[in-house]
Amino acid sequence: MTAAPSSHRPLRADARRNRRRVLDAARAAFEADGNLAQMEDIAKRAGVGVGTIYRHFPTKQALIDELTAQWMADGAAKADDALAEPDPWDGVALFVRRSAEIMLRNRGLREVFGDVGRLFDEEAPVQNHDLHRKVAALLDRAHAAGVLRPDVGVNEFRALMCGLAVAITNTPPDAHQTYADVILQGLKTP
Known part of the structure; x- marks a missing residue:
């Protein structure tokens, strides 16, 4: 099972790109730091705001x-x-x-x-x-x-x-x- 955005509508192209950037940044952060990885650091790596992460993943556990x-x-x-x-x-x-x-x-x-x-x-x-x-x-x-x-x-x-x-x-x-x-x-x- 994978976490999905709260809406059932297909994501816009920019939202899909942001989600991919968040996942790529999160993967790098969690590979390096494990559960110590911070959402703020992931947002910075991804070049997005923290709110963008939470729109796609409502909790840190959902991202994990x-x-x-x-x-x-x-x-x-x-x-x-x-x-x-x-x-x-x-x-x-x-x-x-x-x-x-x-x-x-x-x-x-x-x-x-x-x-x-x-x-x-x-x-x-x-x-x-x-x-x-x-x-x-x-x-x-x-x-x-x-x-x-x-x-x-x-x-x-x-x-x-x-x-x-x-x-x-x-x-x-x-x-x-x-x-x-x-x-x-x-x-x-x-």
Whole structure:
């Protein structure tokens, strides 16, 4: 689900451009500062007034939800790349390692994934069924090849990815590779 302006009428061209500028500025701000990003700073980056942000996103959380939807769509694209790998294990490894690299650069994403309860809630305001379906296919393919532990399903994998996000927070820059490798070692069939 994505946040939308309060009106159901199509946006004028200038309003669409402003909304895009706000989202681009917000994405950069939240990637750098996470929840500490301020609406005033986002408005300044976007070259709009704060009121413009609130016309499109009535609350900071609505803006975060929109960004979360974008980040999850990016994750679905990463899963596509992983599914394109001919070797099922290489696909899982590619997804985990790329996710770790992106989490390293994106504080906002780490904070969203660090809030495990929110992501696991069936009533969460942001859901991405495409990402869920593609990750399930990635894991199913690895299970069928016998390279992924049989007791790891989508929920367990999601929990590990959330843990990866938390582990990457406030650690040395290269530690994300170690954490990804440890997760992969634990996922592989003994």
